[in-house]
Structure formats: structure tokens, C-alpha cells
Amino acid sequence: MKIYSSDAIRNVAVLGHSGSGKTTMLEAALNIAQITSRQGRVEDGNTVSDYDAEEIRRKVSVNASIIPIEWLDNKINFLDTPGYFDFVGEVKQALAVADLALIVVSAKSGVEVGTEKAWEYATQLGIPKIIFVNSMDDENADLDKVIAELKSSFGKSIAPMQIPFKENGKFAGFINAVKKEGRKFVNGRTEPCELPSGMEEETDEMHSMIVEAVAETNDDLMEKFFMEEDFTVKEIQEGIRVGIKDNIVTPVFCGASVNQIGVRVLLNSIIEYAPPSSTLRPSIKVQDLKNNEETELKADVSEPLAAFVFKTIADPYVGRLSLFRVFAGAIRRDSILYNPQTESNEKAAHIYVLRGREQIEVDELQAGDIGALSKLQSTATQHTLCDRSRPVAIAPIVFPDPLLSMAVVPKGKGDEDKISQAFSKLLEEDKTLRFEINSETKQSVVYGLGDSQLDVLVNKLKNKYKIDVDLINPTIPYREMIKGKVSVRGRHKKQSGGHGQFGDVVMEFEPSNDLSKQYIFEEKIFGGAVPRQYFPAVEKGIQDCVKAGPLAAYPVVGIRCKLVDGSYHPVDSSEMAFKLAATIAFKDGFMKAKPAILEPIAKVEITVPDDYTGDIMGDMNKRRGRILGMGKDENGKQKISAEAPMAEMFKYPTDLRSITQGRGDFTMEFDRYEEAPHEVQQKVIETRKKELEALKEN
Secondary structure, eight states, X not given: OOOOOGGGEEEEEEEESTTSSHHHHHHHHHXXXXXXXXXXXXXXXXXXXXXXXXXXXXXXXXXXXXXXXXXXXXXXEEEEOOOSGGGHHHHHHHHHHOSEEEEEEETTTBSOHHHHHHHHHHHHTTOOEEEEEEOTTSTTOOHHHHHHHHHHHHOTTEEEOEEEEEETTEEEEEEETTTTEEEEEETTEEEEEOXXXXXXXXXXXXXXXXXXXXXXXXXXXXXXXXXXXXXXXXXXXXXXXXXXXTTOOEEEEEOBGGGTBTHHHHHHHHHHHSOOHHHHSSXXXXXXXXXXXXXXXXXXXXXXXXXXXXXXXXXXXXXXXXXXXXXXXEEETTOEEEETTTXXXXXOOOEEEXXXXXXXXXXXXXXXXXXXXXXXXXXOTTOXXXXXXXXXXXXXXXXXXXXXXXXXXXXXXXXXXXXXXXXXXXXXXXXXXXXXXXXXXXXXXXXXXXXXXXXXXXXHHHHHHOOOEEEEOOOOOOEEEEOSOEEEEEEEEEOOSSSOEEEEEEEEEEEOSOTTSSEEEEEOOOTTSSOGGGHHHHHHHHHHHHTSOTTTSOOBOSEEEEEEEEEOOTTTBOHHHHHHHHHHHXXXXXXXXXXXXXXXXXXXXXXXXXXXXXXXXXXXXHTTOXXXXXXXXXXXXXXXXXXXXXXXXXXXXXXXHHXXXXXXXXXXXXXXXXXXXXXXXXXHHHHHHHXXXXXHHX
16 A cells, blocks of 8 residues: 555544444445455445454444545545444544544435434534435435435535436436536446436525535625526535535435445545545644643644554454554654653554554555554553654543443452453453442442443453453442431450450440541540540441441441440450440440431433433433433533432433433432432342342352
């Protein structure tokens, strides 16, 4: 593969709803470009981009993969992304290095949630868009309906470039809406043809839609539009280019990828209408680490190097592959790269261009291009590689917070240690996963975005690292407290020949009203009833008791413990005896002082379209939640503030997606502890009792 400069490169993220045909469209493009000898099929598990075992098994994309295609003396780096919401981290990685978003829409399904999300993600990053309406050969395909939905959802930037027509009930060709000329598909290519009769009015309508979108790109064109003067073909074409660059025109093309229809036209149109990388992203803002200030780098090969590692792959044959985009300068074979995040040097021993699983070794990659380096020692995803003389940091990708938590339970003995090692590698590959060993419950807990993502994780643990695990709901960190005040005596007396054991304390227990502290210990002894040297032993007894309360063995919080009286024996008393006496007093007093179970309460912010507000509020009530307030966000969606017990929120990421068809988002964080309702307390105590009995048996 030859070396390309940024003015001959297009980096295109392929986005869309799951099942819209993104991977199939790229398979058609690969075959048309004569890179493959036959077009692969998702159903057969032989596509270039879906090469992972999980992707072949599921028949959907799980990872973002790079598909470079050389076309008309240019290079298009396609980034095929998953359409399923659990793998949105892969979409974010692709968009971080893309200059253009190609959104694939099904001609029979129209605008779906994945279409809306793709548009939203690209818009948030200011990335221009092109739309490809796929599956035009389906008997239920309806481009007019799809265009109407696109206009309704995304506004007047939508510019349909083609009007399809059928012959003998089959998708046979299209009218070029810019030139108002007919094109017929013949052996995968297009040939000029007469305008089908009866389509003049529709052609004029689509042409007007393009003109309206293009008029926004230029004051002269806008004036011409208002004067109802005709635009020349050249003016429209230039207007489309400018409109794409300025993100105010979104061309719409159509085809049928499975039969390669319209894909060649799409490739030609990307080269013709989409400006190259050097135009769409002529510079990038970075943090200058020498001066600690923001600066701008030009996407030019003559600049010092700045490359961003956006993804890491753990390849079983090559080892770790670090995928990067060169934003400035160039990476050349055997050059020394500086990583300012780890303050280390890396050698570019082998530079690859990836095409799915295939690794094509090259000598150099210039500004604007995407590639991979193998076996970097100190470089991870989100790191910048640069010239040591000008250390810079490129802004990291903002990933969604993983909020679905599950405890990881190994099936095999001795696998606990292996789990942590495996996760350190898996977390390198997927930045939307989080793993921790809970210091309180001792459980290994993994956090993800959804069930499918965690299911993929379990299979990877089994197939790659030979670790079989189950995922179960994590243990909720409940707390115990008291609501009443009580005074009790605790006495430990034991005679066993020789010195005996004697400790006697009178203690008062009451709520401290400070749940941030487990206990407050005070001594109010008068007249030396308990000698001062035994006070620390009494407190040590309290310290041990609050670790696992008498009610259900959960930690105790918010208790005030006063040592008010007691007695001692000049020979038999000891620190151990007073510690045990305090323990007896604590357990007796706690159960007499109206004990209660506290549950963790989460603060939740849910963002949904207006239509789902009622369903969200009803669902939150079922979870024993409380709605605190509502208001509109900057995108016109409803932002609902609420609080709910964390025990009711385990499956909320999945449930919210189901309620809103994937249109809802939320954030959640621990807020405080609160007394659980009586029936919940009883259930928690019973469940805990069974857990502890099971542990004893094991």
C-alpha cells in the first residue's frame, strides 16, 4: 500500500442501527475495489470487518474495525462500528479519529433509534454526515418515506441525491437529482438512460430539496434562491462540498449492498463531494505540555509528530496492537516516539495498516492517516505519541459511564487470581468496562453498559483466558443503626484456676446522628470505677463489633457509645476481659435500642424525550424512587432528577433502554444511607441469614 498525504485521505466512520447493513456495504465496497475475490456475508461469518469469534457467533459487529480502500488515487479509511448500544464505546473511538460520518439507514425500517444516536454522536463532535439508504431491493423499501423521516428528524440539511426507479418490480436505477439525469445499473455499474416517464414532478421536488440545502452555504446562492433563479450544476456540486465541510448539507444516497447496487456510486461520491482529511480537519487543538497551554497543530507532514492512540487490540499472534491516527507530522519505520503520559520512548519497529484482521506493513504513515503499532511497552489507549522536542497531549475520548454492575464468580478453584490478570488486559481493549474488588464485600465486580457487553466479556474470559465465570447481582452494602437510647451492663467473668478473667462495664448507646462515622466513643467514668488503662480495650471491643452488627452482620454506623460505669478486680481484670465485656454490652444494647437496616440511596438523572416521561416516572415509583424535579436540557429532552434505593437499580441500564427503545440515558451516583421500609428490612435480614449459613457450610 502506497503512502498517502492528508489531501488524498478520507476517514469515514460507518454508523447506524444494528442490522442496517453497515458491514455488508463495506463487503460490497471491498469486492468492487477488487480487494476481495468474493463478497462475504454476515450470515456466513466470513466478512473482513467482523472477524472476531464473538462477532461470527452473534452475527453482529462487536468491535470497531478499520477497512482502508484505495479508490480513484485516494484512500478511504472506513471505520466499521457496532450498531448495538452496549458497544457505543467502539463508536466513540471511531468518531474520535474520523472526519466524516456515513450513516447507513434501512430502506424498509427507516429512521430507527440507532440512526438518531448516530446523528447525535456525530453532531456532538461537529462531524459532517452522509447518509446511505440501504436495502433498496427489498419489496417493502420506501425511499420517499425514509426521506420524509430524515427531514422530520434532522431538518433541512437533508439533500437526497438520487431518486430510485424500478423495472419489472426490481430496483433498476436512479435519477441523479443534481443533474436531473437517469442512471441505470448494468453489471454493478451505472449507464446513462432516459428519465422514466411520470417521474418529472418527483425529480423537480428532490432537486428543489438539494437547492434549498445548498442555498445555506453561500450568501450569493441564498440570494439567488430567494430570487427563484436556477442554480447551475457546478454551483450545486460546489455547494454540496462546502455544505458538507460546514456541516450544513447532508447528502443522501441509496443502494442495495447485498447486490453491490449503488455502492460504486457511493465510493465515487465520497471522493467527489466529501473534502479530504486536510480540509475537514486541517488542525487539532492540543495541550502544549511545555507551556501548559492550549495550542493548535496543523495536519501537515512538515509539523512535529502528534499521533493519538484511540484503541488497543490484544492480538494472540502479534501481541498488543496500538491503533492510532496521525494528526500532525508522520510516523516512520524505526523512528523513536515520545509518550509524555508515561515519559517514555517507544520504537516504531513495525507500522501496520489494518484491514480487519489483516496487517499490511508499511514504511510510513503521514498526517491524516490511521494505522497500528505493535508491542509498545508503555503506551495505552488515550495516550499521545509525539516528538520529544514538542510534548503535547491530545484530548481524551469521553466514554459513557458503565452503570450495570455484576459480581464475577469463578467456577473453578484457584481462578480468583487469574481473573484480575485477565481483566487488566480486557480493560485495555474496552474503556467502557470497569473492574474492582469491593473492599467491604470482597466481591470482584465488573461494570459495563449492558447485558450483551458483559456476555461477550464472559465468553472472552472463557475462550481467551480459559476462565469460566458466572455473573450474579453484587451484594448490596447495607448498614445497621439504632434509633433508640439504652443503658446496659456487660460483664465478663471466668474462673479457670490461677488468675481469672474479670471485666464489668455499664454503657449507654444512642444514635449519633452522623452516619459518616461508624461510632463515637466517650467515657464518663467517675471515681475510678473502671481504671483509665482499660478505656482503650473497651473501645477496641466497640471497634470489632461495628464491623458486623448483631442484626444481620452488616457494618454499624451512626452510634454513640458511652462508658458510664463498671467495676474491676485488682488481680483478675485485664484488657482482654474489658474488651469482651464491651462486646457483650454492645450486642445486648444494640438489639434493645430499636435496631434498623439502612440501605444505600442513589441520586439519578435521567434524560429522555418528552414522550417517555410518564413511563419513566411510573417505573421509578415501582422502584421505591422519588422524583425530585424536571426540566429541559440543551437538546430539548426532559431531564428528570430522582433518587432511588441502589438495590432497585441493578438492571436499570437494561430496563431504561427497554422503556425508551434506547433513547434514554442516565447517570447515577451514591448519595446517602436511609432507613429501609420494614418489609424490606425483614427480607434483607432473612436473605443475609441464609447467606451466612451457606458460607459456614462451605
